[in-house]
Amino acid sequence: MSEITQPRILLIGTGDTKADELKFMQDCIAKAGGKTIMMDISVLGDPPYRPEHDKHAVAAAAQTTIADIAASGDENSAMSLMATGAVNLARDLAAREAIDGVIAIGGTMGTDLALDVAQALPLGLPKLIVSTVAFSHLIPPDRVAADLMMILWAGGLYGLNGTCTAVLSQACGAIVGAAKSATRPRNARPVVAITSLGKSCLRYMVELKPQLEKRGYEVVVFHTTGMGGRAMESIAAQRGFVAVLDLSLQEVANQLTGSVVNSGADRLENAGKAGIPQIVAPGAIDMVDFPAWLSVPTDLAQRPFHAHNRLLASATSRPVDRRRIAMAVADKLSRAKAPVAFVLPAGGVQQWDRAGEALHDPEGLSAFVDAMRSAIQPPVELHEIKDHINSPAFNETVLRIFDRWVEAGIVPAGQTTVAA
Structure with missing residues (x-):
């Protein structure tokens, strides 16, 4: 298998509330030698940038609309529907070999969605979640993909600061490096x-x-x-x-x-x-x-x-x-x-x-x-x-x-x- 020189990294997050963090991560991925593909999982607002897969595309992948998701009842039901769309979109991108790795950021809401995405993707496709609840007992074991990487998003509740950018930059370097060096299972033998x-x-x-x-x-x-x-x-x-x-x-x-x-x-x-x-x-x-x-x-x-x-x-x-x-x-x-x-x-x-x-x-x-x-x-x-x-x-x-x-x-x- 030829070496991946510029891995394509799917970056998942709520662009309406975490635009600064996501743009910072996009820059970090570029500096590490990767190319970012943005997926916006916002429900109510819009990011100040144009993602490759916007919230309307995520909703459509769940066979619904963003308006129906926003009116679905509460934030839990809305994010569950967005998770369905994000899973379907990410799985399709992986099946078409259009991505070489996935990274997502979030608190409990974004982490909940990201765990579903990670589980839906094949073993060997690098996947990393930057989360305020990483390693917490809030995450049940049956939600964790076999090869999932996680890092605690210290200082990541609201806005950029020196503490959280140290974590985000490490995470971006890790996912680009993993995508460059990952060897997928070959299964030459049963x-x-x-x-x-x-x-x-x-x-x-x-x-x-x-x-x-x-x-x-x-x-x-x-x-x-x-x-x-x-x-x-x-x-x-x-x-x-x-x-x-x-x-x-x-x-x-x-x-x-x-x-x-x-x-x-x-x-x-x-x-x-x-x-x-x-x-x-x-x-x-x-x-x-x-x-x-x-x-x-x-x-x-x-x-x-x-x-x-x-x-x-x-x-x-x-x-x-x-x-x-x-x-x-x-x-x-x-x-x-x-x-x-x-x-x-x-x-x-x-x-x-x-x-x-x-x-x-x-x-x-x-x-x-x-x-x-x-x-x-x-x-x-x-x-x-x-x-x-x-x-x-x-x-x-x-x-x-x-x-x-x-x-x-x-x-x-x-x-x-x-x-x-």
């Missing part, structure tokens, strides 16, 4: 996703990854500490994998027990909706994660506890919660539109649940295994093994299912030779 944690907790990826690569697949491993699972779900929703080995599910448990360390309510659902075959296992599903810098949640205060580091800690969920989690997992898998196999390691689901380890909880493990046995129903396959998830037997079971599916044509065969 792509398989694996979810896991660090090797100290779940070790199967050490064996499974090279084994799948020998079979001719590109393997992408996702770290399931909240946003890793979100990235996997985002790519799965775009049918970016030929198979998903979703073997680490504590993000599901986290979401169901109210932990902030989760990937959204649709975790464990998008591959099934997209018709992607799945091999699933309950890796680390007994843990409830929480920020280590906060007090232990009251309902977990008497449970087995382990601090991973100064950011992340875990306690084991109660047996009653594990039964509820098992039912939820089974329900999600029952709705899949492609084959699903569930591997149930009755000997344990993560390294720290072994005898003598911090999270050893045989009562809870037994409750979960019993609940899972009864919850999984055909056509979902249930493969119970007596061994631990970190055992060779677990890896052998997963590979045996995978190879059978390849032979049956459920999973496309790997590409063992790749053209130069």
Whole structure:
């Protein structure tokens, strides 16, 4: 792929209220070697410049008019309609390869719209949001695109100042640089996703990854500490994998027990909706994660506890919660539109649940295994093994299912030779 010398950057913002900021960003993008394509998402006013895609074009892309949007009821409904138009316009520009990157600025309103735009664009097209609520818990994980960049818009509430221009100039340089150097996914080999944690907790990826690569697949491993699972779900929703080995599910448990360390309510659902075959296992599903810098949640205060580091800690969920989690997992898998196999390691689901380890909880493990046995129903396959998830037997079971599916044509065969 030839190097992009002057990347075309789609710049999104409300030109009626943020004209000075947007013009400053246009200048920064030009100085960095890019070309700006402006999209105005104003509703009531007009910018003091002529954008390439004005508010009337955005409204038309939502199959309505700016007058109807302004009269739609309130600012929330108006910006939701503008978001629909902005998504459709941006998606069309990307499909026609008319843009090389996207940057948007906003407070909560502009960020809300920009998150939709970012999710609609393909993986590998650089996307950056400058937001007054970047990194905030106001943004749920299921709104975050897999490769989204964000920067906090410090001092960005009203007008230009030295603090906010420092941020805006960095952001513009970042998006131009990303657009110049980005390599889009080539997918020379079929792509398989694996979810896991660090090797100290779940070790199967050490064996499974090279084994799948020998079979001719590109393997992408996702770290399931909240946003890793979100990235996997985002790519799965775009049918970016030929198979998903979703073997680490504590993000599901986290979401169901109210932990902030989760990937959204649709975790464990998008591959099934997209018709992607799945091999699933309950890796680390007994843990409830929480920020280590906060007090232990009251309902977990008497449970087995382990601090991973100064950011992340875990306690084991109660047996009653594990039964509820098992039912939820089974329900999600029952709705899949492609084959699903569930591997149930009755000997344990993560390294720290072994005898003598911090999270050893045989009562809870037994409750979960019993609940899972009864919850999984055909056509979902249930493969119970007596061994631990970190055992060779677990890896052998997963590979045996995978190879059978390849032979049956459920999973496309790997590409063992790749053209130069």
